[in-house]
Each structure stands twice: as C-alpha cells, then as structure tokens.
C-alpha cells in the first residue's frame with residue numbers, strides 16, 4: 225500500500241478513535257501516534273504532500289488514489305470545507321492532534337464559526353477549501369507556501385494519445401480520459417481560487433487536442449461557477465474533453481484548411497458530432513451525457529447549426545454549456561483562416577448571439593465567470609508552469 229494511502233487510513237482510524245474515546249484515553253493516543261508516524265514516513269518520501277478531496281475522489285499531488293476510490297471520508301472532508309490538505313516538514317504531533325480536533329468539530333458542529341479555528345490553525349499543515357471560497361485572512365501566507373507547479377504537458381500528451389488510439393480504431397481509453405479530467409481539476413484549484421489554465425496552440429494540426437483540453441477546463445469552471453456538485457463538474461468536464469472526439473474521423477486536410485470548405489468537405493466536417501457520440505457510446509454505454517454533448521454541441525438555441533433536428537427539441541443543459549465554452553476557445557485561438565480574437569470581442573459576440581445561438585442564462589453566467597476569474601485565466605505553453613494563486 226503506498227505511503228500516501230497508509231497515512232490517510234491511519235488518519236481515518238484516528239478520527240474514529242477520537243469520536244469513540246474521551247481525551248487522554250490510550251486508544252486515542254495510540255491512534256495519534258500512528259498518524260504521526262505514517263506522516264513522518266510520508267514526509268521522508270515527499271517533503272510537501274498535498275491531498276485534494278474532490279467529491280468521492282482523492283488526488284495525491286497529481287495522482288488519483290485508486291485504492292481509496294469510494295472512501296467514505298473523502299466526501300465528508302470535502303463537505304466540511306476541507307478539500308485540500310498539505311503538510312510540511314515542521315508539522316508536530318500536537319499540531320496533528322489540533323487538526324484532528326478541528327476536523328471533528330467541523331463534522332459534529334456543521335455551523336461552527338471557523339474564524340477562531342482559523343486563527344489557531346497550526347503552521348506545519350494547511351487545509352481548507354479549494355474553489356471560490358478564498359481564505360482572505362491567510363491570503364499572503366497561503367500564497368507564500370504555494371509550492372506545487374503544474375504544467376499541462378502530460379495532460380496534453382495523454383489527450384493526443386487518446387485521439388491517436390481512437391483514430392487507430394482502438395476503443396476510447398476511458399480511464400485515461402477520466403484521469404485527464406481529474407488532473408485538470410486539480411490544476412484548476414489553487415490555494416485560494418479557481419484557476420483557468422488554458423493551453424496555447426503550438427501547431428494548427430494540434431488544434432483538436434489543445435481545444436479539447438481547454439473546453440474541458442472551461443466547462444468545469446462554468447459548472448463550478450453554477451454551483452454544481454463535484455461529480456457533475458467532472459461529468460461536464462469529461463463531456464467537454466470528448467465533445468470533438470468525432471474529429472478523429474475527419475481528414476487533417478479538412479481540419480487545417482485555410483479557405484472555405486467544399487460542400488463535400490463540409491459534410492465530412494459536420495458529421496463529427498454524430499461520429500463522436502457513436503465512438504463514445506461504443507466505448508461505454510453509461511457515458512450518455514458525454515455522447516449527448518458530442519451530438520448536440522453545434523446545435524444552436526434556435527435549432528440552427530448541425531446536425532439538423534428532424535423534430536425540434538431543447539438541447540441538454542450540458543450541451544448548451546459546452547457550446548458556449550467551445551465557441552469561446554475557438555474564437556480565442558489562432559486558426560489557419562483568422563487570428564485569435566481578444567477576450568472582449570469574444571464576450572461581446574456571445575452576448576450578441578445570446579437568446580438565438582446561445583442560451584441566454586448560460587452565456588451570461590459564462591461572461592460573469594470570465595470577469596470574476598479573469599485574473600486567474602492563463603494561456604500557457606505545454607511546459608510552462610501553471611501560475612498558482
């Protein structure tokens with residue numbers, strides 16, 4: 225069992241011991257000893273261990289801890305505002321004890337005013353919310369201790385590999401696609417607020433990879449902005465990541481053609497939504513949301529776009545959301561036939577077409593999110609570190 229898992233297991237046992245036995249009881253002390261020992265083992269291997277609790281998922285650094293999938297403490301911790309947990313070498317046994325007490329207080333007194341608890345927060349470990357709830361009191365301190373530098377290179381490479389697999393007629397490697405979504409979700413959560421790390425396009429023929437990743441990040445950002453659950457945020461992220469999967473069946477010449485497409489080329493291009501939905505459902509019948517989004521992401525609110533609907537109907541909310549993110553990233557990127565647009569121009573475009581092409585509420589929320597998180601939006605190269613907040 226990896227040390228990262230061993231520590232969390234000891235941590236959960238200690239929490240149980242704390243609820244069952246009174247202060248000073250030997251069982252409590254022994255449980256605390258065990259946590260401290262496991263933490264020291266872990267610190268010897270990794271000087272700055274960082275855990276993220278995302279719904280029922282636990283991510284250690286960049287790596288999801290598969291062994292603890294479905295671990296009951298993950299949603300509990302994340303529900304009481306502990307979505308990120310970080311230790312350094314100076315942590316003491318007493319500090320661990322205080323931390324466990326605070327966790328327990330939060331678990332039993334949900335409405336507790338944590339302002340006092342925050343002041344007592346021990347220095348060798350940091351914990352708290354990731355996402356939009358910033359801890360302003362500790363702003364400068366938290367910034368100074370932000371130590372992890374993410375790059376998007378590995379994720380981009382994995383997406384390229386996923387596209388190659390599917391284009392080589394292999395089944396969609398779903399586990400890897402989900403791992404990319406989780407990794408991006410971790411990269412998006414700095415110490416205080418959401419980051420929107422977007423990838424810069426290197427070459428025109430890599431557009432689908434870069435764009436899939438960016439739409440995934442934007443879709444998760446918007447879903448989170450709309451206060452969806454962690455699970456929904458990631459499902460929307462996966463749908464964003466896979467929305468253009470059908471483009472693996474469109475020829476490169478068409479995808480990178482600088483001029484207008486011929487009617488025949490247009491027909492091949494416009495087939496990517498249906499093709500994408502088919503590829504996704506072939507890999508996994510349960511991925512109905514991603515399949516629906518792949519199918520519907522070019523259908524406009526007024527029914528225009530493609531594929532043409534024989535019977536008019538409303539598209540799924542996730543499709544409307546991905547549609548906005550899709551157009552934003554497409555217009556913000558250099559294409560063979562036009563330069564990238566500045567952000568203001570893109571937002572004006574969304575507004576102008578809201579109610580006809582885009583769902584008004586979703587487009588408006590997207591603009592608000594962009595205005596609020598603009599300082600933490602960064603277009604980075606594959607090997608550039610993603611800035612932390």
Ligand SMILES: [Fe+2]
Nearest residue numbers: 467468521522
């Ligand atoms: Fe598309």
Ligand SMILES: [Fe+2]
Nearest residue numbers: 435467468550
């Ligand atoms: Fe797209």
